[in-house]
Amino acid sequence: MSTLPLYDTDMARSRTSRRPRARYHHGDLRRALLEEAARTIQAEGVDGLTLRAVGQRLGVSRTALYRHFADKSALLSAVARDGFRMLRLALVEAWEREGRGRPGFEAMGLAYVRFAIANPSHYRVMFGGFLARPTPDPELSEEAAGAFQALVDSLVEQQQSGLVKRDDPLQLARMIWAIVHGIAMLAIDGHFAHEGADGDSLTAFAIERIRTGIGELRAG
Amino acid sequence: MSTLPLYDTDMARSRTSRRPRARYHHGDLRRALLEEAARTIQAEGVDGLTLRAVGQRLGVSRTALYRHFADKSALLSAVARDGFRMLRLALVEAWEREGRGRPGFEAMGLAYVRFAIANPSHYRVMFGGFLARPTPDPELSEEAAGAFQALVDSLVEQQQSGLVKRDDPLQLARMIWAIVHGIAMLAIDGHFAHEGADGDSLTAFAIERIRTGIGELRAG
DNA sequence: ACCTGAACACCGTTCAAGT
DNA sequence: ACCTGAACACCGTTCAAGT
Numbered sequence: 084m085s086t087l088p089l090y091d092t093d094m095a096r097s098r099t100s101r102r103p104r105a106r107y108h109h110g111d112l113r114r115a116l117l118e119e120a121a122r123t124i125q126a127e128g129v130d131g132l133t134l135r136a137v138g139q140r141l142g143v144s145r146t147a148l149y150r151h152f153a154d155k156s157a158l159l160s161a162v163a164r165d166g167f168r169m170l171r172l173a174l175v176e177a178w179e180r181e182g183r184g185r186p187g188f189e190a191m192g193l194a195y196v197r198f199a200i201a202n203p204s205h206y207r208v209m210f211g212g213f214l215a216r217p218t219p220d221p222e223l224s225e226e227a228a229g230a231f232q233a234l235v236d237s238l239v240e241q242q243q244s245g246l247v248k249r250d251d252p253l254q255l256a257r258m259i260w261a262i263v264h265g266i267a268m269l270a271i272d273g274h275f276a277h278e279g280a281d282g283d284s285l286t287a288f289a290i291e292r293i294r295t296g297i298g299e300l301r302a303g
Numbered sequence: 304m305s306t307l308p309l310y311d312t313d314m315a316r317s318r319t320s321r322r323p324r325a326r327y328h329h330g331d332l333r334r335a336l337l338e339e340a341a342r343t344i345q346a347e348g349v350d351g352l353t354l355r356a357v358g359q360r361l362g363v364s365r366t367a368l369y370r371h372f373a374d375k376s377a378l379l380s381a382v383a384r385d386g387f388r389m390l391r392l393a394l395v396e397a398w399e400r401e402g403r404g405r406p407g408f409e410a411m412g413l414a415y416v417r418f419a420i421a422n423p424s425h426y427r428v429m430f431g432g433f434l435a436r437p438t439p440d441p442e443l444s445e446e447a448a449g450a451f452q453a454l455v456d457s458l459v460e461q462q463q464s465g466l467v468k469r470d471d472p473l474q475l476a477r478m479i480w481a482i483v484h485g486i487a488m489l490a491i492d493g494h495f496a497h498e499g500a501d502g503d504s505l506t507a508f509a510i511e512r513i514r515t516g517i518g519e520l521r522a523g
Numbered sequence: 524a525c526c527t528g529a530a531c532a533c534c535g536t537t538c539a540a541g542t
Numbered sequence: 543a544c545c546t547g548a549a550c551a552c553c554g555t556t557c558a559a560g561t
Contacts, residue, residue: 112544128432134535144546146536155535207432212348215493227494248517250508255517257495258482258509265485266477273435274447275477288470289478296516297467297475332525354554364527366555375554 113151115141121162124204129159129211159208160220166202166209167226173198174233185246185294188237192263192290196282199267206271210264234260247294262289333371335361341382344424349379349431379428380440386422386429387446393418394453405466405514408457412483412510416502419487426491430484454480467514482509 119141123132134155138145152158177194181187199206213223235256241247247255266289269275270282339361343352354375358365372378397414401407419426433443455476461467467475486509489495490502 133533135533146538146547147545149536150544210488210492212427212492215491215496219493231494246518250512250517254505254508255512257486257489257505258512258517260494261485261489261505261509262478262482263485264489265481265483268430268488269477269481269484271435272430272432273439274451274480276435285474285477285481288474289481292470292475292478292516293513294516294518296512296514296518297470297478298514298516353552355552366528366557367526369555370525 112141112143112147116148116151116158117161117165120158121165121205124162124208125202128204129208132159134158156213157220159211160213160223162205163209163211163213164220164223164226166205167223167230170195170198170209171226171230171233174230178233178237183237183240184244185241188241188246189287189290191234191237192259192286193283195263196267196270196286199264200270200282203271206267210268231256231260259293262293332361332363332367336368336371336378337381337385340378341385341425344382344428345422348424349428352379354378376433377440379431380433380443382425383429383431383433384440384443384446386425387443387450389422390415390418390429391446391450391453394450398453398457403457403460404464405461408461408466409507409510411454411457412479412506413503415483416487416490416506420490420502423491426487430488451476451480479513482513 116137119137120132123137123140132155134148135145138147148158152161173194174191177190178187181190209227213219214227235252238247238252238255238259242249242252263286266282266286270285275281275285336357339357340352343357343360352375354368355365358367368378372381393414394411397410398407401410429447433439434447455472458467458472458475458479462469462472483506486502486506490505495501495505
């Protein structure tokens with residue numbers, strides 16, 4: 084921090100009058116703020132995120148942010164929204180890559196848990212209560228519903244191909260979501276730390292047992 | 304807030320020299336701080352908890368707390384520990400009340416989800432990452448493990464009475480815990496708000512389907 | 524031992540002023 | 543439109559000083 088780089092001078096710039104040294108607009112400051120916030124959260128946790136530091140790292144005043152977000156909470160809500168978008172893409176990718184059906188479904192479950200474990204702080208923000216607010220960000224609601232819908236679609240398809248019982252698909256999806264979300268959260272929160280458990284093997288076990296049940300079969 | 308009650312005077316006190324008006328010790332300030340913190344969290348959320356307000360509400364300086372807790376994080380960790388204790392008691396009570404076995408197990412699941420929904424902010428603190436710290440509070444780890452053990456015990460007993468397959472009980476318990484935890488968190492976080500779902504019916508559905516499986520039975 | 528008040532180094536947010 | 547610096551009302555935490 085003690086050695087500041089000298090700002091380079093006009094010497095390095097071409098003569099054909101480019102736009103003057105951009106000090107007032109950053110192309111897309113909103114996007115830059117979002118990415119820097121996500122990066123900080125990932126590196127230091129949610130509590131480590133300060134608007135002042137974000138601004139400083141972007142070479143911008145600490146109040147510039149208020150042109151793009153109502154307040155810190157709105158910024159976090161937008162970070163959460165981006166997270167649900169990334170999650171949905173990861174789920175669909177896994178489902179397609181493994182050829183849908185039973186292996187595709189297991190891959191989706193693994194992809195979900197791995198996403199959370201790879202981005203624990205970001206994942207915490209996604210489920211940090213921004214959806215439970217009196218008036219939640221509609222874009223956040225939509226993106227969260229989109230991720231949920233990917234799961235519903237997969238279950239409906241499995242019902243049609245005779246892999247899954249014809250229960251209410253929404254109820255089924257909520258249950259499956261609860262399982263992978265629960266595994267993800269418990270893993271992130273360190274509840275499997277002192278046991279011989281890791282997210283992948285527990286997820287694989289859970290997905291299999293969800294299909295066949297944990298109850299003892301009376302009929303051989 | 305504008306009308307403060309007048310402090311009562313010495314007139315009301317007996318002559319037999321009781322201990323002077325307690326201004327320096329509060330019997331059990333530590334306990335009082337814990338309860339006031341839990342109350343505030345419940346009423347205003349974790350972000351609404353300030354040490355200054357807690358101290359003020361207890362008629363104590365804002366730094367008195369540091370005699371009993373290392374810092375704010377230690378206070379929250381202790382609140383989390385109390386939460387796990389309450390949760391364990393609720394689980395065991397439900398299990399016993401319904402006569403163990405299959406109905407006892409369903410009652411445990413319902414008790415878990417209901418505890419979280421009744422104490423959403425407290426529940427969030429319990430899973431707020433205090434266990435995932437580099438050096439977690441040992442008392443917190445112990446209390447969390449205790450709640451988990453109640454679930455393990457119930458599953459072992461169900462295995463012995465032929466109700467549950469003889470999978471690794473720890474792996475089974477992790478899976479069940481993930482389900483109820485997932486349902487609880489999603490409910491708290493408002494993900495079931497705009498659907499016709501409530502915690503109880505989803506929990507009952509999940510517990511039943513966990514037993515029998517969601518997969519289509521090929522053999523009739 | 525337990526508690527206090529003053530002080531420190533931070534926050535998020537507002538706002539009049541600049542370009 | 544977009545950005546700035548100063549100012550405001552808060553924080554958690556430290557510490558010398560009191561009983």
